[in-house]
Amino acid sequence: MGAQTRVYRQRIRAVNSTKKITRAMELIAASRVVKAQQRVRESSPYARALTRAVSAVATFSNVDHPLTTEKDDVKRAAVLVISSDRGLAGAYSSSVIRESEKLIGELREQGKEVVPYLVGRKAVSYYKFRKREYAQEWTGFTDQPTFEIAREIGETLVARFVQPEDEGGVDEVHVVFTRFVNMVTQEPDVIRMLPLEVVEGEEAPEPDDVLPLYEFEPSAEQVLDALLPKYVSARIFNCLLQAAASELASRQRAMKSATDNAEELVKKYTRLANQARQAEITQEISEIVGGASALADAS
């Protein structure tokens, strides 16, 4: 076999083994994304119950809670960036980081100091590579977030928000994550988590479904005190779950196109290899013919 065909065959083998890997990753992501979507759905009864309870308290009592009070003079804002731990998910991490950069730029323009909180190794390495400061990181779970982590993040952010400003507390908390619209569309999105805007538009109550006059045990203030941090954790949990589903969906898509490209490459190299082999054979024949006629001429 000539040198050229051997190179082509080698390339085909290499591409084929890469294809096997990307195909496997595609299948794994496909099966996990279904589970991730299901987890988003399963967390919704909790979020719904909490939203309803929070809006009930907010509607029937004139309680001013520190977590819902807007500050007039915002000096410092925390930004929670939810990215992924692993790459090979297309533009997933870079688009969420780009969105966060845009937000941070806007906040800086408004004269606010930005305190970044990072979720996922990709965001962490982005910050480390650029030698930028960040407040805290959470890594190692982005494709399967648990509620405990959401609660930890929520408690950290709430604690920072409640801290007085001169001790390093923040006046606003924003979350940048990827919203899972459907299997083909995932959009990076920004929500302002704190101060809370009570009565979310997500679950508008039916007109005839009037909230009853609740009794509070022990008191409206204390109920709100207990509910709001949970509400924050539940919303962060929801963001983490949506981000996980988005990560897996974009990984599935990226790996599918990688597999398709590998197939294309194999096809191309097979053609080239065949051509090279054909050229070799043709050359050999012409050499033999040429040699034979030279012998015939000599005799």
Add this chain to the structure above:
Amino acid sequence: MSSLQVELVAADRKVWEGEADMVQARTIEGELGILPGHTPLLGVLVEGDVRISTGGSTNVATIDNGFLSVDRDKVIIVAEAVDASQIG
């Protein structure tokens, strides 16, 4: 007598749903029992057992802190973590 519609919800799933005659839970202020026809209530629960009685049998679930809402005979018990191993 009418009965209660009970939902027991954890952060990551709905644990249990069904009808019951009585629900007992522990709030900050002490043990609380709910029968059909209770006024709307929002209460903060502390760590402890929630008892859901149906007919003769009682289901017990252990929760960490959470809250409970009662509204027109619909009881929703919400907790971050629920140990439902004893619920049949």
